Every structure is written in C-alpha cells, then in structure tokens.
Amino acid sequence: MGVYTKKSIGLLKEKVDLVEVVSSYVNLKPAGSIYRGICPFHDEKTPSFIIQKGELHYHCFGCGAHGDAITFLMGYLKIGFLEAVEVLADRFRVSLERVEWSEKEERGPSKGALKEALSKAARFYHYYLLHSDEGHLALTYLYERGLDLEFIRKFQIGWAPQNEALFLRLMQKLQCSAKALEGAGLVRCSGQGERRCLFAKRVVFPILDYGGSVIGFSARKISEKMLGPKYINTPETLLFKKSNILYGLSFSRKHIAKEQKAILVEGQIDALRLIQEGFNLTVAGQGTALTPAHVEGLSNLGVTKVYLAFDGDEAGQGAALRGGSLFQSEGIEVYVVTLPAGKDPDAILREDGPPFFAGLLEKAPDYLTFLISYFSKDNDLSSPSQKNRLIHSIVNQIRSWEHPLMVHESLRRLAKLMEVPEEYVGLEKGGGMGRAMYVKKEGFLSEIDVDPNRVLETDLLRWLFLLGDSEDGLIRLIQDNLQSIHFSTSICRRMFSMYMENFRENKPTDLLSVVNNLESVEEQLLFSQIVQKKVDAKRAREGVVETITNILQRHWMREREKIKIQIQSGRCSEEEVLELAKRFDTIKAAAPEVKINNEC
Numbered sequence: 001m002g003v004y005t006k007k008s009i010g011l012l013k014e015k016v017d018l019v020e021v022v023s024s025y026v027n028l029k030p031a032g033s034i035y036r037g038i039c040p041f042h043d044e045k046t047p048s049f050i051i052q053k054g055e056l057h058y059h060c061f062g063c064g065a066h067g068d069a070i071t072f073l074m075g076y077l078k079i080g081f082l083e084a085v086e087v088l089a090d091r092f093r094v095s096l097e098r099v100e101w102s103e104k105e106e107r108g109p110s111k112g113a114l115k116e117a118l119s120k121a122a123r124f125y126h127y128y129l130l131h132s133d134e135g136h137l138a139l140t141y142l143y144e145r146g147l148d149l150e151f152i153r154k155f156q157i158g159w160a161p162q163n164e165a166l167f168l169r170l171m172q173k174l175q176c177s178a179k180a181l182e183g184a185g186l187v188r189c190s191g192q193g194e195r196r197c198l199f200a201k202r203v204v205f206p207i208l209d210y211g212g213s214v215i216g217f218s219a220r221k222i223s224e225k226m227l228g229p230k231y232i233n234t235p236e237t238l239l240f241k242k243s244n245i246l247y248g249l250s251f252s253r254k255h256i257a258k259e260q261k262a263i264l265v266e267g268q269i270d271a272l273r274l275i276q277e278g279f280n281l282t283v284a285g286q287g288t289a290l291t292p293a294h295v296e297g298l299s300n301l302g303v304t305k306v307y308l309a310f311d312g313d314e315a316g317q318g319a320a321l322r323g324g325s326l327f328q329s330e331g332i333e334v335y336v337v338t339l340p341a342g343k344d345p346d347a348i349l350r351e352d353g354p355p356f357f358a359g360l361l362e363k364a365p366d367y368l369t370f371l372i373s374y375f376s377k378d379n380d381l382s383s384p385s386q387k388n389r390l391i392h393s394i395v396n397q398i399r400s401w402e403h404p405l406m407v408h409e410s411l412r413r414l415a416k417l418m419e420v421p422e423e424y425v426g427l428e429k430g431g432g433m434g435r436a437m438y439v440k441k442e443g444f445l446s447e448i449d450v451d452p453n454r455v456l457e458t459d460l461l462r463w464l465f466l467l468g469d470s471e472d473g474l475i476r477l478i479q480d481n482l483q484s485i486h487f488s489t490s491i492c493r494r495m496f497s498m499y500m501e502n503f504r505e506n507k508p509t510d511l512l513s514v515v516n517n518l519e520s521v522e523e524q525l526l527f528s529q530i531v532q533k534k535v536d537a538k539r540a541r542e543g544v545v546e547t548i549t550n551i552l553q554r555h556w557m558r559e560r561e562k563i564k565i566q567i568q569s570g571r572c573s574e575e576e577v578l579e580l581a582k583r584f585d586t587i588k589a590a591a592p593e594v595k596i597n598n599e600c
Contacts, residue, residue: 004085004524005097006516012085013512015092019051021069022058025076040076041065056510057469064537068510071466074531077210078257078301081511081528087211090115109177114184114239117176118214121186122206124170125158125217129203135159138203141222145269146350155272156206160199160219167197185216185234199232205268207234207286208250216240218247218268218286231268233286243291246283246298247271253301255280261305262298263361264290264323266316270309270345277354290323295330305333307361312339321374324367328410329401334367368413371397391418395425456554457492460547462530464499467540469509474540479503480595481548486555491526494519545594552592 019035022028026049028035039049039060048062059066067075073084089096095112109117129135129152138159142152151157161167171181178195181187187195202219209215216234234240246264248271249256256262263282265271271284285294298306306327310316316339324334337360339348348357365373371394379386391414398410408427415422460478468475479500487493498517502509511531518524535543563583566572 006518008089008094008097009085009512009516012089012092012094012096013510013516015094016069016088016512017092018056018058018069018072019053021088021091022051022072039063039065056508066467066469066537068512070511071531076254078253079210081531083210085512085515086111090211090213108238109180109183111238113177113180114237115213115215117171117180117184117186118206118216118239120171120174120176121167121184122156122158122204122214122217124167125160125199125204125206126156127158128161129157129159132159132161134161138222142203145346147269147273151272151276154276158204158206160197160202160204162201164197164200167200168195183237185237185240188235198234201226202232205247205272207240207245207247209239210250210253212250216245220268241293242286244293244297245286246294247286248275248283249297251275252280252282256283256298256303257301260302261307262301262303263307263309265309265345266311266319267344267346273346273349274357277349277357279354279357289319290326292326295326295332299330299332303332305335307335307337307364309337309339309345309360311344312341317374320370324370325397325401328367328406329403331403331406335361335364336367336370337361337364368394368410368417372414372417387418391420391425399426451489453554454489454492456547456550457487457489457496458526458530460544460551461492461495461499462533462535463540463544463547464496465511465514465527465531466535467537468499468503474544475500475503477541477544477594477596478548482551486551488554488558491523495523495527545596548594549592552594556592 019028022037023035026037026040028037028051029047033053035051035053036047037049038044038047039062041060042063042065044062049058049060049065051058056068057066058068058072065075069088070081070084073079073087074081077084077087079087086096088094090112095110129138139152142157147157168181168187171186178187181195182189185198187197189195199217199219202221204217204219206214207216207218216237216239218234219232221228221230233242236242247268252262252275259281261281263274263279265274265282265284268284271282274282283298308320308324310319310323320336324336327334339345339360343351345357348360372390375390375393379390381387381390394414395411398407398414401407401410411425411427412422415425415427418425460482464475464478468478482496484493484497487496495518499509499514501507502513502517507513515524515527518527
C-alpha cells in the first residue's frame with residue numbers, strides 16, 4: 001500500500017478552495033465576509049453553517065461541526081482520509097505521486113491517467129448512443145425497456161460500437177496511451193500483440209466512485225442472439241475492485257448513510273430505475289455474489305437494515321439466502337422482498353408502479369422467516385424427523401454468525417417460529433446461551449497484539465488533529481499539561497511535537513498541512529488511521545481531559561517504578577538510595593492533576 005509524497009500533498013494544499021469544494025454539496029450564499037448555508041450534518045431550517053472568506057475551515061453554530069476540506073468530504077461522503085485526498089486531487093487536477101513500500105513495484109499509468117481515459121471513453125460511448133445509426137438501434141431497445149431520454153442522460157448510458165478500430169483511433173486522437181487504455185480495462189492485448197476492445201456492440205453503464213469519477217463499466221448485450229454472457233464488467237484494475245463495488249452507490253451513498261438502510265438488487269437497470277423513481281437507497285452487485293467487502297462497505301456507512309430485492313426466480317432466492325446470511329452475520333437486519341415469479345424490480349415499476357413496490361418493501365419478511373419458508377419447500381414440517389433436520393440446519397447457520405447478540409436473538413425467534421422450546425435450539429432456560437450449541441468461530445478474536453500505550457496516545461492525537469484548530473482553548477489545555485516526554489511511542493511523540501510546534505509558530509494545522517509535515521510512510525499511514533475514527537465534538541473538553549489524565553497517570557506511575565527499580569538494583573550507595581527514596585516520596589505525594597484553563 002502506498003501513500004503520497006510531501007511535494008504532491010503540498011501542491012494540492014495550495015490549490016484547494018474550500019468554498020468551491022463545499023458549494024458542490026451545499027448551497028452557499030455570500031453575506032459580507034462569509035458564506036452561509038444549511039448545515040449538511042444535521043437538520044435545520046435557519047442557516048448556521050458558515051465559511052469565512054479566505055479561511056481553511058467551516059463551522060456550524062448549530063451542531064458544532066468543524067473542519068477543513070478533507071473532514072468535510074470524509075463526513076459528507078462517508079469516505080476515508082486517503083479517499084478524500086484523491087477526490088480533492090481529481091477536482092483540482094493535481095497529480096498525486098505515491099510513495100510505495102517497495103521500489104521494485106512496477107509503475108504503470110497513474111490513477112489520474114486511468115480516470116481520464118475512462119472519462120473520455122464514457123463521453124464517447126454516450127455520444128455514440130445518441131448520435132449514430134448503430135446507437136439508435138440500442139436506443140430503441142432502451143426505450144422498449146421503458147427508459148426515457150432524461151433517464152439515459154442522467155446516468156450517462158452509452159453504446160460501445162461494433163467497430164473497435166473506430167474507438168481505438170478516437171482514444172489515440174484524444175491522447176489516451178495504449179497503456180492507460182489497458183490499465184483502465186478498456187482494451188486487452190492478445191498473445192499476438194493485437195489490441196481488442198473489451199466492450200463492443202453493448203449498452204454500457206458507467207460505474208462511478210464516491211467523487212463522481214468513472215472507474216469502470218458494466219456492459220449489457222441487447223439481444224439473446226449475441227454471443228457471450230448477458231453482462232461484461234471491467235476487469236480488476238488499479239481503480240476497479242469488483243468484490244468491493246456496489247453499482248449505484250455514487251448516487252445513493254448520502255441517502256443510505258442518512259437513513260442507515262439500503263435496498264439491494266441484481267441488475268444495473270433495476271438499480272437505476274429504483275433510484276429514478278425515488279428509491280434512492282438502492283445499489284446492485286457487479287454480476288457476482290455479495291462479498292464480505294460489500295457488507296463491510298455498507299456497514300461503514302452505518303447501515304443497520306437491508307432489503308434484498310432479487311429476481312423472483314430460484315437463482316434470485318438462492319442469492320438472497322447466501323447474501324442475507326452475510327449481512328446477518330455482521331449484525332445487520334435483513335428483509336427479503338418477495339417478487340412475483342419471473343419479474344424483476346424494473347418490470348414491477350413499469351407494470352405496477354412505485355406504490356406497489358413500496359408495498360412489497362413494507363411486507364417483506366425478515367431473513368429468518370424467509371429462511372424457514374425457503375427450506376420448508378423440501379421438508380414436510382408435519383414430519384418430526386424432517387422438522388428436526390430443518391431446525392438443526394438453520395441452527396448451524398445461525399451459529400456461524402459473528403455477533404453473539406444476533407445469534408442469541410435469532411435462536412430465540414427460531415424457537416418461536418418453529419414452536420419448539422428454546423432449549424432445543426441451544427438456549428438455556430431463562431434465555432442464556434447453551435454451551436453445546438454456541439461455539440464461537442475460530443479466529444473471531446483478533447490475534448494481533450494491541451499496544452495500550454499507542455492506543456492511548458493516538459486517542460490524544462485524534463482529538464488534536466480533528467478538533468484542535470476549532471478552538472485555541474482545546475490546544476492550550478493540551479499544551480498546559482503535556483510535553484513530548486509524556487509520550488512513550490516514538491511515532492506518536494514525533495507527531496505530537498510537530499503539531500504543537502506548528503501551533504506555537506502560528507503555522508497552519510489543517511489536515512493537509514499536518515500530513516504534508518509527516519516524514520515517513522509509517523507516519524502517513526498512522527495519521528490516516530487516526531483521522532478515520534470520528535470524535536464527538538460535544539464532549540471534546542471531557543474527552544481531552546480524560547485522555548490527558550490517563551497519560552499523566554501513566555507517566556507518574558512509570559516515574560515511580562523507575563525509582564523503585566534503581567533502589568532495588570543493588571548498584572546504588574546508601575546516600576543515593578536515600579536520595580532516590582526522597583524523590584520517590586515527593587513524586588508519590590504529587591499525584592497528577594490536570595491544569596484546567598477557561599478558554600475551552
């Protein structure tokens with residue numbers, strides 16, 4: 001994994017315009033020396049979100065939200081630090097140079113070059129769909145599917161021509177290198193060195209990242225007479241990781257994070273149709289089964305409930321069975337939408353309308369009810385032996401889930417649905433978990449050693465990096481109580497010293513400035529990990545005082561322990577022992593107390 005050079009981060013910092021970044025998502029209105037708008041981080045009617053002209057930070061007087069361009073993107077788009085940096089680099093056309101762990105890694109085209117090639121390809125495909133005879137045949141197909149021109153333009157749907165040479169000539173004319181086209185997954189090289197287009201004679205759907213940049217395509221054939229699978233996706237590239245990507249998330253991310261729930265469908269057209277009709281919580285897979293990475297991505301957005309609206313056939317039900325178990329395993333509630341046989345969400349919306357689909361969502365059974373119904377098709381529940389086999393099959397599946405509470409409550413519900421005593425499914429009388437029935441999966445607990453000193457010190461750095469520049473009082477509280485000697489982890493000591501030195505010398509302390517002052521890849525990676533985790537601004541003073549207290553207490557105990565070790569070493573004279581004992585008593589009597597200022 002690589003991070004970015006100080007030079008490229010410095011160049012990005014010079015070019016970032018906070019007002020320009022925020023105004024892409026918030027309607028800002030100038031008022032004298034400030035820009036004001038409705039805060040995107042809490043519900044309000046009167047604008048309390050402001051940016052002072054020339055400043056690097058925004059502030060909301062309603063909810064206390066405060067930060068720079070990086071923290072805004074991280075909070076608004078629900079992305080990580082490095083992802084936010086890349087969004088800014090794309091927006092302000094800064095080429096980020098990576099520092100790699102290994103100098104031996106082969107260096108291909110940059111992410112910027114790949115995104116540029118994909119963007120140009122997307123514009124060509126879209127233009128060719130709308131303005132060529134061949135494209136008009138595809139338009140007829142799309143119109144027959146009920147997709148109107150507004151829909152096609154909104155989602156930039158295109159057509160990859162049958163004439164591959166035409167596409168290659170145009171990309172060459174647009175100065176897209178052959179390596180960039182290969183690296184982006186647009187063309188592939190045969191054994192004889194001949195370059196062939198991956199997409200030809202297919203409708204193409206651009207796949208966007210969180211910043212709105214094209215990172216790949218999904219291409220669909222429009223006739224069953226055509227050879228090959230129904231869908232072809234961009235292969236794995238530097239930008240495109242199929243097992244991580246959910247189609248439509250670029251349109252639905254904000255709504256999913258706000259509502260904490262999502263609708264999952266199988267096809268791209270299903271997803272786009274639902275989004276257009278107001279079901280803007282919808283995403284789709286990329287022609288593969290759901291993966292733990294998909295589940296983790298939605299979990300990171302705060303999702304607690306998902307609706308699986310897969311096709312109403314056996315394959316769709318099988319996908320719901322497998323995918324639902326992944327979500328349940330991570331403590332996310334699953335509801336399986338029952339679609340009429342032979343229909344997908346797109347057909348239901350066209351034939352029955354959005355209210356009908358909304359009704360299906362409301363009536364969707366929970367995953368456990370679906371599970372029992374699914375397996376009951378092959379089991380006669382009036383037969384004790386078949387009922388016994390069915391229950392134990394479901395119990396084994398539930399026991400494989402990661403979250404103990406989800407396991408416990410699901411077993412209780414299973415007993416109720418199947419009308420058997422709770423002890424039969426592994427619960428002790430009184431609701432406890434039976435040891436024989438619940439065995440935690442091997443490797444569930446991390447085997448990685450956790451350094452409590454590093455955890456404590458990174459907690460302090462998190463308060464400092466994320467909220468230090470919001471109020472001087474917070475930094476001064478830290479400055480009045482802590483010095484670099486209080487840090488036992490060298491990397492945390494160095495990052496603390498750097499930040500406090502910048503503060504004392506009135507140098508910028510925004511996130512881009514901080515990361516630009518870091519000296520090693522290890523520091524950049526730790527910094528990224530630190531700012532990934534949120535802090536509660538409302539309890540900043542309380543949290544900082546608590547963390548300072550823990551650090552001072554640790555230092556106090558260590559100083560005492562050092563003296564005890566010296567005294568017990570047997571290498572000190574009587575006079576030295578007496579002097580050490582006096583120092584020990586002095587330190588012991590001076591238990592640490594946090595010096596509180598009144599500025600925070």
